[in-house]
Amino acid sequence: xxxxxxxxxxxxxxxxxxxxxxxxxxxxxxxxxxxxxxxxxxxxxxxxxxxxxxxxxxxxxxxxxxxxxxxxxxxxxxxxxxxxxxxxxxxxxxxxxxxxxxxxxxxxxxxxxxxxxxxxxxxxxxxxxxxxxxxxxxxxxxxxxxxxxxxxxxxxxxxxxxxxxxxxxxxxxxxxxxxxxxxxxxxxxxxxxxxxxxxxxxxxxxxxxxxxxxxxxxxxxxxxxxxxxxxxxxxxxxxxxxxxxxxxxxxxxxxxxxxxxxxxxxxxxxxxxxxxxxxxxxxxxxxxxxxxxxxxxxxxxxxxxxxxxxxxxxxxxxxx
Numbered sequence: 001x002x003x004x005x006x007x008x009x010x011x012x013x014x015x016x017x018x019x020x021x022x023x024x025x026x027x028x029x030x031x032x033x034x035x036x037x038x039x040x041x042x043x044x045x046x047x048x049x050x051x052x053x054x055x056x057x058x059x060x061x062x063x064x065x066x067x068x069x070x071x072x073x074x075x076x077x078x079x080x081x082x083x084x085x086x087x088x089x090x091x092x093x094x095x096x097x098x099x100x101x102x103x104x105x106x107x108x109x110x111x112x113x114x115x116x117x118x119x120x121x122x123x124x125x126x127x128x129x130x131x132x133x134x135x136x137x138x139x140x141x142x143x144x145x146x147x148x149x150x151x152x153x154x155x156x157x158x159x160x161x162x163x164x165x166x167x168x169x170x171x172x173x174x175x176x177x178x179x180x181x182x183x184x185x186x187x188x189x190x191x192x193x194x195x196x197x198x199x200x201x202x203x204x205x206x207x208x209x210x211x212x213x214x215x216x217x218x219x220x221x222x223x224x225x226x227x228x229x230x231x232x233x234x235x236x237x238x239x240x241x242x243x244x245x246x247x248x249x250x251x252x253x254x255x256x257x258x259x260x261x262x263x264x265x266x267x268x269x270x271x272x273x274x275x276x277x278x279x280x281x282x283x284x285x286x287x288x289x290x291x292x293x294x295x296x297x298x299x300x301x302x303x304x305x306x307x308x309x310x311x312x313x314x315x316x317x318x319x320x
Contacts, residue, residue: 004087007056011080018073046072058192061209062199075199082195089275096282100289107297114304116144122308133311140307168216180281185216187274190250194267204231236263249273
């Protein structure tokens with residue numbers, strides 16, 4: 001299976017070779033794509049060969065139409081452009097989230113070191129002085145004794161987060177983050193539908209292929225309902241409106257696209273709006289993570305410091 005970067009390189013190089021007049025099989029021989037060559041030699045089309053090898057699933061329908069119309073080179077370049085755009089968007093999100101996540105991890109690490117490295121020293125000191133400790137201090141200095149429980153709870157928490165995070169429908173239910181992820185998924189759906197419609201893929205085939213790539217059980221059910229309604233003659237904009245989960249601007253843009261015969265273009269524009277809004281929401285969220293993490297860890301450190309200082313003050317007063 002090719003990575004996104006390898007897929008982009010493959011699409012661009014193949015388009016360049018085809019544009020230079022090199023036959024498809026010869027182009028694939030130059031690129032050393034033996035599995036695709038074997039499929040083509042057995043009588044399958046280029047799109048069928050890709051589908052058989054599980055490659056570039058998002059663009060199979062577009063490539064099928066392009067092969068029929070003799071426009072495979074343009075379809076390859078369009079697919080490469082779309083993949084590059086998606087990759088750049090994902091990288092921008094990662095960049096926006098990297099610094100706040102680092103701050104959060106460092107803050108948690110500092111708190112852990114304070115509990116399991118610093119506190120034991122104070123615990124031994126208090127034991128040497130044999131002084132009466134406040135309840136808050138007793139609680140704090142007892143924490144390192146439960147490192148086994150802390151480790152087990154931490155591992156269970158990580159496993160639970162991993163298990164539930166794999167379920168995309170569960171992610172949609174997370175406050176703040178769920179809305180961002182849902183909008184990004186809608187943008188991805190609009191992008192897939194729009195790009196296929198613009199490439200000449202029939203609307204029912206476009207919805208069906210997008211349905212298989214949604215990844216969400218909730219969205220898949222919605223797309224299945226839309227497929228049935230559009231197949232029965234209902235307009236896509238009307239079907240979107242009946243679902244009750246799509247924003248008004250998407251419904252209006254779909255209606256305008258249907259009236260003007262530019263539905264694919266309008267859906268692509270809608271995907272850009274979703275992506276732009278999602279990126280801005282992520283940036284706003286990450287700006288809150290840093291101060292929230294700093295404040296939380298600061299309060300925890302302050303609580304620990306208070307618990308340590310209270311008996312120290314008592315000891316100093318008794319010595320005076």
